[in-house]
Amino acid sequence: MKVSVIIPTYNRGELLEQAIDSVLRQSIDCHEIIVVDDGSMDDTPERIKSYGEKIRYIRTRNGGPAHARNIGMRMARGEYIAFLDSDDLYYPYKLEVQTRLLDLYPTVAMVYTEFSGFDDEGYWEKDHLRTYHKSAYRSRNVTYGSIFSESVDLLRSGILPESLSCSEPDLRQRRAYFGNIFDACLLNTIVFTNSMMFRRDILPKVGWQNESFPFFEEMEFALRICRQHNVAFLDIPTYKLRYHPGQISSTATRKESMVAIKTQQYLLRAVKKHAFMDPNYYESHRVTIDRQLARLHRAVAVPLMSHEGKSAHTRKYFPKRARRYLAKCKQYGHPEYFLWAVSYGPPMIRRIAFAAMSILKK
Incomplete structure (x- = not known):
């Protein structure tokens, strides 16, 4: 066989x-x-x-x-x-x-x-x-x-x-x-x-x-x-x-938004596990690994800030969680000051900020 x-x-x-x-x-x-x-x-x-x-x-x-x-x-x-x-x-x-x-x-x-x-x-x-x-x-x-x-x-x-x-x-x-x-x-x-x-x-x-x-x-x-x-x-x-309906689309339901958050969290977990497995490897590749870890923490923070929660508690709690991940970006030498400031804004301001970032990225 x-x-x-x-x-x-x-x-x-x-x-x-x-x-x-x-x-x-x-x-x-x-x-x-x-x-x-x-x-x-x-x-x-x-x-x-x-x-x-x-x-x-x-x-x-x-x-x-x-x-x-x-x-x-x-x-x-x-x-x-x-x-x-x-x-x-x-x-x-x-x-x-x-x-x-x-x-x-x-x-x-x-x-x-x-x-x-x-x-x-x-x-x-x-x-x-x-x-x-x-x-x-x-x-x-x-x-x-x-x-x-x-x-x-x-x-x-x-x-x-x-x-x-x-x-x-x-x-x-x-x-x-x-x-x-x-x-x-x-x-x-x-x-x-x-x-x-x-x-x-x-x-x-x-x-x-x-x-x-x-x-x-x-x-x-x-x-x-x-x-x-x-x-x-x-x-x-x-x-x-x-690909299934919604996977290529830029729109997402609340459930899909939560899946995106969970997905990024597990990607971050996998990378951290292997990056820190060997201290000598981490030290010799620290610059590139820190850049990647900052990028992945940012990738979790953005959907947390974008999530349209139903309750007032959720709308307040998710940006707060996002700031924990953004703090890690700073720890790894790549601070996200703009996103940190935006995280304190109301949902409408955050949506406008993300739309502007998307346009600038193109």
Whole structure:
């Protein structure tokens, strides 16, 4: 068994079928599909029956994505492990190109890739990660060449199959990159769950995904891999990330605003955990780490200040909480005096200030 594909799912029966079908259409057959049903209350169990022995299906209590992926990893029999969220899709060549790379480069523990973004209303972006990187690294002039220590041509190296280079000629110009990217991974979310494929035998040392993280559990897991091992990046999209209504929109409900706050808090927690794990590492990278920690504290403070609470207590309490995070920005050498002053203003003033900041950023 070459690859175990783990699909955690929760109440996404119809989309799950599309995800499974995208794995069944892979250009290589040496893989198993493990579907971990995280306590779905829809018709997922009934839909799964039609696949018979094509998949391994297990139903568990609702415990979140990390819990479901950990169950799948314990069940896995493949030499390599890959993930797929139940609302996303693999390109047909996904498993083939990544297994070829890991077979050719035995010192590489994990390979991740470019990916595409789409929604059901017509949004489409083939190289979604490239666009994200342009935004994330805009002020730092960071390139793939500066993140990684070496690269190879996909066709000459044998990573890209000849058949794929003929059917997808634009991929011929792409490259594979190699190196230790822990520093870069700590400063930006660059490894995305469904693009990963890693060797199963690294798990005893790396450990399982942290089930106490409801958000960014996959990033924290990737940080552990990148801290201990060399990894590779394939600059070709191997999966399609499905956006749902509201994810691309700039408007948000109160519930979505709270999710944004929680998400940023767990990202901050993951980065702090790894930044301070080794005191010597922190001291030698203090300038960049402090800048990143200040940025992440700011990223929590802004949605706290933007949150439209129903009660007078909430409207007063959230800006106060925001100031605690803004105080940390100052502690890490990057004070946010403007936001600190704005936090004392009424909601209308804060909205105007954020709108002005958004315009200036563009």
